Amino acid sequence: MSKIGFIGLGNMGGPMVKNLVEAGHSVAIYDIDDEATTRAVSYGGIAKSDAVGTIQNAETVITMLPAGEHVRSVYLENDNLIEHVNKHCLLIDCSTIDVSTAREVIALAKERDIEMIDAPVSGGVGGAEAATLTFMCGGTDSAFNKAQPLLQVMGKNIFHAGSAGSGQAAKVCNNLMLGIEMVAVSEGFVLADKLGLDKQKLWDIASTATSQCWAMTNYCPVPGPVPSSPANRDYKAGFTIAMMLKDLKLSQEAAKTNGAFTPLASLATDLYESFATNDKNEDLDFSSIIKLIENQ
Numbered sequence: 001m002s003k004i005g006f007i008g009l010g011n012m013g014g015p016m017v018k019n020l021v022e023a024g025h026s027v028a029i030y031d032i033d034d035e036a037t038t039r040a041v042s043y044g045g046i047a048k049s050d051a052v053g054t055i056q057n058a059e060t061v062i063t064m065l066p067a068g069e070h071v072r073s074v075y076l077e078n079d080n081l082i083e084h085v086n087k088h089c090l091l092i093d094c095s096t097i098d099v100s101t102a103r104e105v106i107a108l109a110k111e112r113d114i115e116m117i118d119a120p121v122s123g124g125v126g127g128a129e130a131a132t133l134t135f136m137c138g139g140t141d142s143a144f145n146k147a148q149p150l151l152q153v154m155g156k157n158i159f160h161a162g163s164a165g166s167g168q169a170a171k172v173c174n175n176l177m178l179g180i181e182m183v184a185v186s187e188g189f190v191l192a193d194k195l196g197l198d199k200q201k202l203w204d205i206a207s208t209a210t211s212q213c214w215a216m217t218n219y220c221p222v223p224g225p226v227p228s229s230p231a232n233r234d235y236k237a238g239f240t241i242a243m244m245l246k247d248l249k250l251s252q253e254a255a256k257t258n259g260a261f262t263p264l265a266s267l268a269t270d271l272y273e274s275f276a277t278n279d280k281n282e283d284l285d286f287s288s289i290i291k292l293i294e295n296q
Contacts, residue, residue, distance in 0.1 A: 001025055002025045002027075002059050002150065002267070003057055003058050003060075003061070004020060004027045004028070004059070004061070004062060004150070004190075005027075005028045005029075005031050005048075005054030005055045005056075005059070006020070006027050006028070006030075006045065006054065006063075006064075007029075007051050007062070007063045007064070007065070007074060008031060008035060008063055008064035008066075008070075009039070009040045009045075009064075010031070010064065010066075010124050011128070011237075012064055012124075012125065013031070013036075013064035013068060013093075014036060014040050014043065014128075014141070015128035015129040016062075016094075016133075017040045017043055017044075018043035018047045018129075018220055019128075019131045019154050019182075020150070020153055020154065021043055023153040025150075025153075026046065026126075027044070027046065028045070028046045028047075028048050028054040028055075028058065029047055029054065029235070030049075030050060030054045031045060031046065032206065033118065035143075036236050037219075042139070044171075048166070050079070051074055051079040051081065052079055052081065052084050052149045053074065055081060055084060055086075055089065057091065059088070059089060060089065060090045060092060060147075061081065061089060061090070061092070062092045062093045062150075063092070063093045063094065063095060065095040065097075067095070067246070068096060068097035068102075069094075069097045070099050071093055072101055072104075072105065073093050075091075075093075075108075076104075076105060076108060077106050080279075082108055082109055082114065083084060083112075083142075084150050085114060086195075087114055089117070090116070090117075090143065090146050090147060090214060091114060091116035092116070092117055092119050092150070092151075093105070093116070093117070093118050093119065094119050094121055095120065095136070096120040096171050096172075096175075096246070096247060096250070096252070097120075097168060097255060098168065098250055099165040099168045099169050099172070100165075101210055102118040102138065102165045102167070103164045106138075108163065108247055115139070115140065115141075115142060115146065116136050116144040116164075116205075117138060117144055118139065118165060118166075118167040118168050118274075119135045119136065119137045119145055119151065119167050119168050120135075120170075121135055121136075121145065121173035122134040122136070122171065122175075122210075124239040125237070125238045125239070126228075126238050126265055127155070128154070131156070131191075132154065132155065132156040133154055133232045133275070134154035134155060134157040134159070135151045135154075135155045135157070135159065135167075136159050136161050136166075136167040136168075137159060137160050137161060137164050137166075138160070138161050138162055138163060138164050138166035138168065138169070138170075139164050139167075140163075144160045147275065151212040169254075172250050172251045172254055173251070174199060175244065175245075175247035175251065176248065176251040176265045176268075178214070178215060179216040179244050179248050180265060181213045182213070182215040182219070182286060182287055182289055183289060185210075185213065185215045185216075185221060185267050186221050186290035186293045187217045187293055188206065188211065189202060189220075189221065189222050189290065190290065190293045190294050197227060198222060199222050200225055202228075203216070203220060203224075203225035204225075210285065219238075219287055221287040221288070222290065223291070224287050230285035230287055231287060231288075231290075235284040235285045235287060235288035236285065236292075237283060237284060237285040237286075238285055239285060240282060240283055240284065240285065240286060241272060241275060241276045241281055241282050241284050241285070241286050241288065241289070242276060242282035242283065243286070244272055244286035245269070245272045245276050245282070248265060248269040248272060249269060251269075252266060252269055253264065266295070271289065271292060274292065275288075279283065
């Protein structure tokens with residue numbers, strides 16, 4: 001049994017805590033949201049009054065936070081965990097943030113001889129609940145090897161992408177492609193409808209043809225062909241429009257900083273942003289972008 005401190009108990013963090021507890025670990029938890037904390041306590045988490053409280057006697061600290069500013073606040077500024085955590089504690093940041101912040105935090109941890117990896121995830125709420133997440137990790141071989149046993153409790157596919165920040169780089173590239181693919185699949189199904197082609201027939205054909213992709217075969221944006229997709233639940237989110245927009249904006253910041261030409265990602269960012277800001281759609285699943293395509 002490991003002693004773990006877990007900070008950030010949102011849609012992803014809560015189920016991750018549940019899986020850790022069920023695997024026999026002792027998990028101290030903290031979130032500013034009382035409802036999220038209560039839910040995680042029901043899973044067996046041990047509530048603490050602040051972030052620093054979670055690291056007392058912790059062998060590993062895991063963070064799952066909304067953005068780079070929150071990661072910076074927890075590790076370097078307001079909570080300043082890097083100054084409080086013991087040097088034998090492993091730090092795992094599962095947040096999806098900008099590469100530069102990830103590298104800065106890991107570098108400062110290294111200065112204090114503390115091992116840390118960035119380990120953003122893919123798989124959405126369903127993956128978090130089923131412990132089938134994909135972890136994309138950046139950091140030293142030593143830190144990655146120490147993190148693996150815990151990551152395997154929460155996920156199915158664990159990858160060491162490279163040095164510090166490489167996990168974030170992999171995540172932003174992955175979601176850039178996913179965001180574009182969902183727009184493309186949505187356009188295909190909307191055009192099929194205009195042409196009088198049955199959506200199930202299109203799915204049967206395209207899911208085995210050259211346009212096959214995860215956005216279609218696992219997360220089809222129209223009701224029917226994939227019963228488990230959010231389209232069959234009024235687009236109740238597994239991965240929200242707001243989260244996809246955040247990741248696409250990260251991709252565009254990275255592209256600008258590094259001189260990469262990403263015209264389709266740029267357009268996809270504009271589309272998701274337009275949809276998010278109209279009628280408060282940001283909490284719908286990102287596959288609901290098809291509604292924007294349908295209504296144009």
